[in-house]
Amino acid sequence: MIRGLTWLLGFQVLGELVVRVLDVAVPGPVVGMLLLFVVLRLSRYGDDGPIVRAGTALLDHLQLFFVPAGVGIVVYLGLVGEHALPIAAAALGSWLLGLAVVGGTATGLERLLGKPRDDLGDPA
Amino acid sequence: MRDDLLDLARSPLVLLFLTVAGYQAGRWIRTRTGGHALAQPVLVAIAVVGTAITVLDVDYADYRGATELVAFWLGPATVALAVPLHRQTDRLxxxxxxxxxxxxxxxxxxxVTAVLIARALGAxxxxxxxxxxxxxxTPVAIAVVDALxxxxxxVAVFTIGIGIVGAVIxxxxxxxxxxxxxxxxxxxxxxxxHGVGASRMLREDETEGAFAGLAMGLTALITSLLVPLLALVLF
Known part of the structure; x- marks a missing residue:
């Protein structure tokens, strides 16, 4: 566990380093994720290695790590309530359109390229 | 209530306990309801903690400081999204x-639609x-909004809110x-x-979770590049 966590923290440090050196407005962990992916790929990392075990353990509880920021809603309840309609409509509307555009474009292009997939099977 | 007990209730230890216990309660409800879509642990935890700190009259800033230990792991967990992706590479x-x-x-x-809908409705x-x-x-959204x-x-509240909406429906x-x-x-x-949606997908299916993680990472890159450009046109 600690060995895997050390690697994950190490790649986060590397990501932060890259972000600072290149001076880009992307979070360090996102760059760390992409770098770790490349390394796992190149090293043909096995399914039972420490990075996989530590990573899976953290991802099982991903939702927990969002709680402290999410509780921030209590500070803004008044503001959000006052502008409830524009906030709800803009957030939900753009969410729905974004979801449909990404899903539709990806599957549409697959069909154009002649490689559509259907993983859900026949609904019968 | 006695002052020393109230101090304990407002201490970092209790705030941290409430956070983890709220999350644990959410997991329990999810199991009990057979994985009902509404039973997202993050939602239950926010409701429990939000109510508790309002009743205890704890400043959000103090709560945030006390739970830095929990929020910290979002970074390494984001890095860890490389793991499911690696296991699914042949699907790329x-x-x-x-x-x-x-x-x-x-x-x-x-x-674009978020800005235009909000504007049309008078925000x-x-x-x-x-x-x-x-x-x-969340961290990208905060950095982008800061610059804008x-x-x-x-925006942290909006992103987590919309993440929960995604996880539910x-x-x-x-x-x-x-x-x-x-x-x-x-x-x-x-x-x-983003990550909240990815966590739901990871529970559904590893392929869905892996591509949700990848999409989250790439969308973070794309958003931080696009928003400043689109802002020139929109504002």
């Missing part, structure tokens, strides 16, 4: 071009700017839209509901 074949085109179009759609410019990058993962001149702490909506390729399903959820 023939999907790279559709994926990149879809994510760029999706990010433009999400940013002020600060609020429009705060809504613009809400599809990106919106309300940075509020996303899979059902994808069925309704007839998106049946697991790669595209994960991609769509990660693009609009």
């Amino acid at each position: 074949k023939g999907f790279v071009v559709p994926m990149l085109v879809a994510l760029v179009l999706g990010a433009v759609t999400s940013i 002020d410019e600060a609020l429009q700017k705060t809504l613009a990058p809400k599809a990106a993962t 001149g919106g309300i940075a702490p509020l 996303g899979p059902a909506l994808l069925n309704l839209l007839h998106i049946r390729d697991r790669r595209a399903r994960g991609l769509a959820m990660g693009a609009v509901s």
Whole structure:
């Protein structure tokens, strides 16, 4: 566990380093994720290695790590309530359109390229 | 209540305990309801903690400081999203071009429509700017809003809120839209509901989770590049 966590923290440090050196407005962990992916790929990392075990353990509880920021809603309840309609409509509307555009474009292009997939099977 | 007991109730230890216990309660409810879509542990935990700190009259800033230990792990967990992706790499074949085109179009759609809908319904410019990058993962959204001149702490609430919406109704909506390729399903959820959406997809299916994680990462990159450009046109 600690060995895997050390690697994950190490790649986060590397990501932060890259972000600072290149001076880009992307979070360090996102760059760390992409770098770790490349390394796992190149090293043909096995399914039972420490990075996989530590990573899976953290991802099982991903939702927990969002709680402290999410509780921030209590500070803004008044503001959000006052502008409830524009906030709800803009957030939900753009969410729905974004979801449909990404899903539709990806599957549409697959069909154009002649490689559509259907993983859900026949609904019968 | 006695002052020393009240001090204990407001201490970092108890605030941290409430956070983990609220999350644990959410997991318990999820199991008890057979994985009902509404039973997202993050939602239950926010409700429990939000109520508790309001009753105990704890400043949010103090709560945030006390739970830095929990929030910290979001970074390493984001790095860890490389793991499911690595295990699913062979599924990337023939999907790279559709994926990149879809994510760029999706990010433009999400940013532009959020601003325009908010504007049409009378939201002020600060609020429009705060809504613009809400599809990106929390740290990116905060950085983007900061640079743009919106309300940075509020965008964290929007992103997590929309992440929860995705976790609750996303899979059902994808069925309704007839998106049946697991790669595209994960991609769509990660693009609009970032890590919270990815966590739901990881529970559904590893392929969906892996592509949600990838979409979250790439959308973070795309959003931080696109919002400043689109802002020139929009504001």
